[in-house]
Amino acid sequence: MSDKMKIRPAQGRLGVLTPGMGAVATTLYAGVLGARKGHTKPIGSLTQMGHIRLGKRTDNRNPLIKEFVPLAGMEDLVFGGWDPIPENAFDAAMTAGVLEERDLLPIKDELSAIQPMTAVFDPKFVKKLEGTHVKTGATKMALAEQLMDDIKNFKEKNKCDRLVMVWCGSTEAYEVPSEVHQTLRAFEEGLKNNNESIAPSQIYAYAALKMGIPYANGAPNLTVDAPAILELAMENRVPVCGKDFKTGQTLMKTILAPGFKARLLGMNGWFSTNILGNRDGEVLDDPASFKAKEVSKLSVLESILQADQYPDLYKDLYHKVRINYYPPRGDNKEGWDNIDIFGWMGYQMQIKVDFLCRDSILAAPIVLDLALFMDLASRADQRGIQEWLSFYFKSPQVAKELYPEHDLFIQQTKLKNTLRHWMGEDLITHLGTEYYDS
Numbered sequence: 001m002s003d004k005m006k007i008r009p010a011q012g013r014l015g016v017l018t019p020g021m022g023a024v025a026t027t028l029y030a031g032v033l034g035a036r037k038g039h040t041k042p043i044g045s046l047t048q049m050g051h052i053r054l055g056k057r058t059d060n061r062n063p064l065i066k067e068f069v070p071l072a073g074m075e076d077l078v079f080g081g082w083d084p085i086p087e088n089a090f091d092a093a094m095t096a097g098v099l100e101e102r103d104l105l106p107i108k109d110e111l112s113a114i115q116p117m118t119a120v121f122d123p124k125f126v127k128k129l130e131g132t133h134v135k136t137g138a139t140k141m142a143l144a145e146q147l148m149d150d151i152k153n154f155k156e157k158n159k160c161d162r163l164v165m166v167w168c169g170s171t172e173a174y175e176v177p178s179e180v181h182q183t184l185r186a187f188e189e190g191l192k193n194n195n196e197s198i199a200p201s202q203i204y205a206y207a208a209l210k211m212g213i214p215y216a217n218g219a220p221n222l223t224v225d226a227p228a229i230l231e232l233a234m235e236n237r238v239p240v241c242g243k244d245f246k247t248g249q250t251l252m253k254t255i256l257a258p259g260f261k262a263r264l265l266g267m268n269g270w271f272s273t274n275i276l277g278n279r280d281g282e283v284l285d286d287p288a289s290f291k292a293k294e295v296s297k298l299s300v301l302e303s304i305l306q307a308d309q310y311p312d313l314y315k316d317l318y319h320k321v322r323i324n325y326y327p328p329r330g331d332n333k334e335g336w337d338n339i340d341i342f343g344w345m346g347y348q349m350q351i352k353v354d355f356l357c358r359d360s361i362l363a364a365p366i367v368l369d370l371a372l373f374m375d376l377a378s379r380a381d382q383r384g385i386q387e388w389l390s391f392y393f394k395s396p397q398v399a400k401e402l403y404p405e406h407d408l409f410i411q412q413t414k415l416k417n418t419l420r421h422w423m424g425e426d427l428i429t430h431l432g433t434e435y436y437d438s
């Protein structure tokens with residue numbers, strides 16, 4: 001058993017700041033506000049509904065996670081956000097079309113009170129949006145300072161004790177880190193000189209980390225994985241994690257693929273196609289934004305299957321991912337997967353998955369969990385990459401020399417063992433020899 005870590009208590013209110021107040025963010029706000037009034041339950045949230053086993057199987061110790069670790073309560077959360085579209089959270093939720101009016105009306109007043117702050121926005125990075133509610137400033141550093149002022153004002157006005165930031169903004173164009181992303185010094189120079197490679201999401205992350213606020217990246221674009229921004233997180237002792245919420249088709253992939261691999265079934269093709277009609281789908285219709293998503297989606301299978309170690313099974317795998325913007329479908333995405341696998345003596349089999357999924361319904365509890373766990377990590381004095389939160393991401397951020405762990409069940413074990421470790425409980429290895437006579 002390790003020593004229990006010192007974790008500061010979750011006193012007072014926690015402000016959850018989301019750059020982006022679209023489908024995911026407003027579904028999060030509505031679910032939390034609805035749960036507070038007893039209209040709904042936080043289904044899909046590990047922090048709210050998950051249990052954790054402690055000790056031996058015979059000990060019968062299986063508390064709720066929220067009773068085991070000192071998390072902020074849902075009643076202590078206050079939401080705020082930025083968006084280049086000036087709709088309040090009620091109107092934005094109606095536009096997003098994820099939730100029915102009957103679920104939104106009882107919380108209309110609370111949602112309408114969440115007005116977006118003016119965004120740091122650059123159409124170069126999100127071509128399909130026309131932002132009208134945006135900040136202006138002579139330099140990108142001036143914009144970062146304006147964000148810091150927003151954050152200070154929000155904290156004061158809402159009497160928050162602590163803050164966390166989770167990027168729920170649109171997917172920005174794919175970017176390979178350039179020179180300006182290599183060191184904090186270069187990045188700060190770049191902010192002052194309006195370096196064109198600095199994207200808005202990076203300015204938000206800079207502002208948050210400068211103020212010691214944990215930052216989680218829900219989209220696949222380059223943000224806290226840029227070395228310069230990670231350097232700031234380390235210097236200011238702030239936790240970060242990312243990237244790209246694991247929902248929908250990729251969630252299915254990381255549930256199914258580890259199973260095929262565990263049973264040494266071969267695979268020669270996995271074709272995934274999606275139709276969706278929400279704003280995210282429209283943004284992803286732009287090839288530059290889709291490229292960021294594609295990179296994040298493709299890496300999952302390759303990494304799980306390890307073709308280099310299992311060439312007989314996976315070396316010829318043909319993996320294709322398509323996203324098609326199809327307005328009639330709204331937020332209710334349909335994802336088809338065709339999986340060509342082979343077994344004993346090379347005989348072929350096929351699996352078809354048709355997932356009629358609701359992306360934001362799957363994403364909202366992820367944002368809630370990330371906000372609460374990142375706040376916990378901050379109170380436990382953790383800094384830099386929080387790999388134990390890989391569970392929530394399509395492209396989990398890991399140390400430079402590591403490959404990411406994509407298997408959902410390994411990720412879950414890692415997350416729970418991290419909590420056990422912090423709380424001074426035995427890690428669970430599943431060895432189980434203690435139950436048998438030797």
Ligand SMILES: NC(=O)c1ccc[n+]([C@@H]2O[C@H](COP(=O)([O-])OP(=O)(O)OC[C@H]3O[C@@H](n4cnc5c(N)ncnc54)[C@H](O)[C@@H]3O)[C@@H](O)[C@H]2O)c1
Pocket residue numbers: 019020021022023024025082083084085096119120121122126129167168169170171172200201218219220244245246247248278279280283359360362363
């Ligand atoms: N829904 C999911 O399951 C899921 C899964 C993985 C990742 N994501 C990512 O999460 C993000 C949010 O998804 P969504 O469905 O809510 O999309 P959305 O289009 O409904 O919402 C995104 C919002 O971000 C705003 N925005 C764009 N640039 C901004 C900026 N610079 N500052 C502040 N706001 C900005 C847009 O105006 C929009 O309102 C997207 O990047 C998406 O790719 C979503």
